Amino acid sequence: MSYDANVLRRATARLEEEKKARSAALARKEREVYAKAPRVAEIDRQLRRTILDIVTASLRDGTDPAPAIRVLKEKNLSLQAEREDILVGLGYPADILDDKPACPKCGDSGWQGAKMCDCLKVLCTQEQIKELSKLLDLGEQSFDTFSIDWYSEELWPGENHSPRENMEFIYDVCRHYAQKFGSFYFDNLLFTGAPGLGKTFLSACIARTVSENGFSVVYDSASSIFARFEEQKFSRDSEDGRVARDETRKYLGCDLLILDDLGSELTTPFVQSALYTLVNTRLQTGKRTVISTNLTMEDLRRRYSVQVGSRLDGEYQILRFYGEDIRLQRKRRF
Numbered sequence: 465m466s467y468d469a470n471v472l473r474r475a476t477a478r479l480e481e482e483k484k485a486r487s488a489a490l491a492r493k494e495r496e497v498y499a500k501a502p503r504v505a506e507i508d509r510q511l512r513r514t515i516l517d518i519v520t521a522s523l524r525d526g527t528d529p530a531p532a533i534r535v536l537k538e539k540n541l542s543l544q545a546e547r548e549d550i551l552v553g554l555g556y557p558a559d560i561l562d563d564k565p566a567c568p569k570c571g572d573s574g575w576q577g578a579k580m581c582d583c584l585k586v587l588c589t590q591e592q593i594k595e596l597s598k599l600l601d602l603g604e605q606s607f608d609t610f611s612i613d614w615y616s617e618e619l620w621p622g623e624n625h626s627p628r629e630n631m632e633f634i635y636d637v638c639r640h641y642a643q644k645f646g647s648f649y650f651d652n653l654l655f656t657g658a659p660g661l662g663k664t665f666l667s668a669c670i671a672r673t674v675s676e677n678g679f680s681v682v683y684d685s686a687s688s689i690f691a692r693f694e695e696q697k698f699s700r701d702s703e704d705g706r707v708a709r710d711e712t713r714k715y716l717g718c719d720l721l722i723l724d725d726l727g728s729e730l731t732t733p734f735v736q737s738a739l740y741t742l743v744n745t746r747l748q749t750g751k752r753t754v755i756s757t758n759l760t761m762e763d764l765r766r767r768y769s770v771q772v773g774s775r776l777d778g779e780y781q782i783l784r785f786y787g788e789d790i791r792l793q794r795k796r797r798f
Contacts, residue, residue, distance in 0.1 A: 478591070494561055674719070683721075687729040690735045716746065761776070
């Protein structure tokens, strides 16, 4: 699992801010308790000193430190019991001044050894959804709000199924693909069809669900992706080139890439090469991809290379969208 560096940076910063907030809250609570019960403050100072005394006793040369350590431990336990009685007598929980991490698994570091802790994954997911929301309307777009009613039950010209029957199949594939991401029998999806038929909406549904399940997701338009590849190649030593390099790594390394509107870009030999690199690299590394386009498979084969067409045809589940433009239907209705 590989989150975008900016997403990870913001999530880590939030983790640190939350730790600082808890420390500040604990300091305020200490001041409140110490003001009411100065004896508790004195006990805390003594407890800190006894810890130092135990360490000193264990390092003392020429004597067995065990008896001294036992005495100090007994004193420590006695002080703790007195402290607890005072706090409970004031109506506080006995552990109110204990500095407990919010996540006991990692101690609020965000990592368990080299493995990212679940607490940091949650923050990464939240930051990732914010990032996706800049390009996708994730406010209301979910599988639960997708409406099949915009698709006609009448047989569509040249097809064996009605738009509604076709969309019911596509919806089921997309929902299961997202919910079982990584273990579904389709690794990659290709949405093809005219504008206004729900390709972007279902892309957003997939992005939301896969992201909420803890995977790294990147959504971007074809024109933006290829522009980044071009900047990375031709502006290597500039700041823009370094940013573009990070972006292209993100496109190549994320768990799920959603490439929107393939074919809307100005197609050049460089774009053809970049698309092949993107598609082929992600296939070789086992990364999943969803591509949407207004072009037909025949158009894609003509517009891009034979190699790209072969990989799209052989490695992607092709989902053909057809029916009446939903935007036009909405305009007439409202």
